Amino acid sequence: MTAPWRKGGADTLLQVQKLDVWYPNGTAVQGFDLDVHRNEVVALVGESGCGKSTAAAAIAGLLPPKAGVNGAILFEGRDLLAAPESALRDLRGNAIGMIFQEPMTSLNPVLTIGTQITEVLRRHRGLGAAAARARAIELLDLVRIPEPQRRVDDYAHNLSGGQRQRVMIAIAVACEPRLLIADEPTTALDVTIQAQVLDLLASLRRQLSMSLLLITHDLAVVGQWADRVAVMQHGRKVEEGSRDEVFFAPRHRYSQGLLASSLHVDGDSHYSRVKLAEIRHAVDPAGERSFSFTQQEHRQPAQRPAAIHPSPVPPVLTVRNLVAQYSSRYGTISAVKDVSFQIGRGETLGLVGESGCGKSTLSKTIVSLNRAVAGQVILDGTDIAPLTGRALRPHRANVQMVFQDPYASLNPRLRIGDALDEVLVVQNVRDRNERQRRVAAILDAVGLPATVARRYPHEFSGGQRQRIGIARALILRPKLLICDEPVSALDVSVRAQILNLFVDLKHEFGLSYLFISHDLSVINYIADRVMVMQKGEVVETLPRDDLFTNARHPYTRTLIAATPAWPEAPVVLGDASLSIRTA
Structure with a gap:
């Protein structure tokens, strides 16, 4: 950790003073102040829409023309807001680098990655073609891309998500910037790739003596990497301090709510014991915003699922020796290889593994969106793997799916009520009044008013859309719900709400879950047992309580080691100091 925070001073690299940013439809950032010192990591945290990315875009001079801006942004003493565009072009990619959240939309798909790196070098360093290529x-070798002499001529689509993010880092640090802005650089990455990218940024920061402005909603990442933390809410900075000050003595109620609603692997919270804290936002008729948060609540001890304590009741799902494939331009890919497992009634089985390990193919094969090559999928006593068409239709109601991106899975042209009604029509619920009653009932069950039935998907927040996705899955009253990364794209506070909702619905409807996630803190909270997949195979299955203490397979231990740990709370005793890990 660097020296404690100090306002201004000779070592101040960046000063943002009273920054206001507004658009025709409203103000995005208001009265924002922030200092970044040399060789310092400052984390900017807050929920989606709080103004984090807008503030970062203002610093980099990347605001759209329709944006209005006031205040001052001093980089090494020079006000960037008063600088001409030519001067900003000289700074961007040179003294100030930026990494964006989604590299596939930031990289040019028709140019090789080498061309995109050399473009920066030729523009800012004046290198010739051969020197720039070298x-x-x-x-590429610096950011640990294997075989850089060959990969330099690849296109973005030839690379994995983690490799594309490394290329973005290579472009951002090509001219050895003094300030690197990283806007959610690891949100879409697996836990092992996330750890590699963060380790890489830390190594480059030391080698190049860079300062880092890290924008993220992942507080575990902040706790592991930041020197100082600034918290934003509704376009304003509500708190700033050292990492330890914000994590262990937060002053603002919103900061307290963010920390209380966050999950981390060091904690012993489990759905059977505690209900997560939730932040609730509200807007009054005058347009004034407010928020409140509930404290974490202890639940009454509940009966453990049948799969934990053996029971004569047969499991809701039995998968035996399942093999599944899919076709690609490289040929036929064996994505699921001889997989067998069971899910008991009322049980949540957590499924973890990196992208490409076969998790999603397995889930799609269970719901018959992908045909099994071999094996059995016994759902509520019937093997549905060989069934098709009309023979399969009655069984589809017993297993439903909640997807990662509800906006992509909802028809943008259908009102919510019509989308839910359509599900019942397909399943031959002919009575219109009965369908309307069930639509209203399921919306109420997921915490939405009946009036949302008249609105379209784009009129809702991400958390509300996920509730709609859950409602659509539950309206057929399934026995098994497959949840494929249902909270990975959500803010910590919305994630807490959705996880609490899953638990409440599980008890209300007697559901079983196959819960897929790459976030072990989520699995640690929601699962009864954990199944680990690697390269299409199940390498380990164990009780959730044993995940962090008795994992045997090296791959499982690798996943655990890569998960960001919550910081240790400093304890000062006289002249001696020590640290304790918080629960």
Whole structure:
């Protein structure tokens, strides 16, 4: 950790003073102040829409033309808001680098990655073609891309998500910037790739003596990497301090709510014991915003599921020796290889593994969106793997799916009520009054008013859309719900609400879950047992209570080691100091 926070001073690299940013439809940032010192990591945290990315875009001079801006942004003493565009072009990619959240939309798909790296070097360093290419290969090696001499001529689509993010880092650090802005650089990455990218940023920061402005909603990442933390809410900075000050003595109620609603693997919270804290936002008729948060609540001890304590009741799902494949331009890919497992009634089985391990193919094969090559999928006593068409239709109601991105899975042209009604029509619920009653009942069950039935998907927040996705899955009264990364794209506070909702619905409807996630803190909270997949195979299955203490397979231990740990709370005793890990 660097020296404690100090306002201004000779070592201040960036000063943002009373920054206001507004658009025709409202103000995005208001009265924002922030200092970043040399060789310092400052984390900017808050929920979606709080103004984090807008503030970062203002610093980099990337606001759209329709944006209005006031205040001052001093970089090494020079006000960037008063600088001409030519001066900003000289700074961007040179003294100030930026990494964006989604590299596939930031990289040019028709240019090789080498061309995109050399473009920066030729623009800002004046290198010739041969020298720029040689430096590009060095940069790809610096960011640990294997075989950089060959990969320099690849296109973005030839690379994995983690490799594309490494290329973005190579472009951002090509000219050895003094300030690197990283806007949610690891949100879409698996836990092992996330750890590699963060380790890489830390290593580059030391080598190049960079300062880092890290924008994220993942507080575990903040706790592991930041020197100082600034918290934003509704366009304003509501708190700022050292990492330890914000984590262990937060002053603002919103900061307290964010921390209380966050999950981390060091905690012993489990759905059977506690209900997560939730932040609730509200807007009054005058347009004034407010929020409240509930404290974490202890639940009454509940009966453990049948799969934990053996029971004569047969499991809701039995998968035996399942094999599944899919076709790609490289040929036929064996994505699921001889997989067998069971899910008991009322049980939540957590499924973890990196992208490409076969998790999603397995889930799609269970719901018959992908045909099994071999094996059995016994759902509520019937093997549905060989069934098709009309023979399969009655069984579809017993297993439903909640997807990662509800906006992509909802028809943008259908009102919510019509989308839910359509599900019942397909399942031959002919009575219109009965369908309307069930639509209203399921919306109420997921915490939405009946009036949302008249609105379209784009009129809702991400958390509300996920509730609609859950309602659509539950309206057929399934026995098994497959949840494929249902909270990975959500803010910590919305994630807490949705996880609490899953628990409440599980008890209300007697549901079983196959819960897929790459976030072990989520699995640690929601699962009864955990199944680990690697390269299409199940390598380990164990009780949730044993996940962090008795994992045997090296791959499981690798996943655990890569998960960001919550910071240790400093304890000062006289002249001696020590640390304790918080629960």
